[in-house]
Amino acid sequence: DTAVSQTPKYLVTQMGNDKSIKCEQNLGHDTMYWYKQDSKKFLKIMFSYNNKELIINETVPNRFSPKSPDKAHLNLHINSLELGDSAVYFCASSRQTSGRQETQYFGPGTRLLVL
């Protein structure tokens, strides 16, 4: 059984379009995350979210917005896609423990190519 799943695995689209990437975790975790991995393989946090709080990395453009229909899902919506948005986007999840960063488990990634 896949613990953290993402769809689609590949996404090719035109500049200016709006697209969404879906993420689901069946681990019963409280906190979910979105990361962007650039062509140099650098992993950068975009958002972390639990049922109480959304923490946004201040460098993320407001064209990116996470939406959580329930605790097991955190989707990423991107408006007005730009060429520079091309990257691999990873969803992750972890338990929420006070005072300690719990291990994050990653999805398989969504490879976004903006033309």
Place this chain on the structure above:
Amino acid sequence: GQQLNQSPQSMFIQEGEDVSMNCTSSSIFNTWLWYKQEPGEGPVLLIALYKAGELTSNGRLTAQFGITRKDSFLNISASIPSDVGIYFCAGHGGSQGNLIFGKGTKLSVKP
């Protein structure tokens, strides 16, 4: 902000050799994690460290949480071709803030 320096950036080794990579932080961390990412996949957790001085093994992998809480290393003994991938360290400084990732060590193993 917090920064993580991971080295080496890449390694080309012969099968059977031992491998060592490390990460250093500009500030104290409470958690160190080591992940491996294979081509086309997401990072997979290898080892998690939660205490200064902690030494933990997972098969041929051994990782340690440095005493100063500002560094960690990962060793791989007797490397095999399937060890190929990018290894990331990640650290966290406490209840606030995000997990910070190193830039990765790309490992290539020649059979």
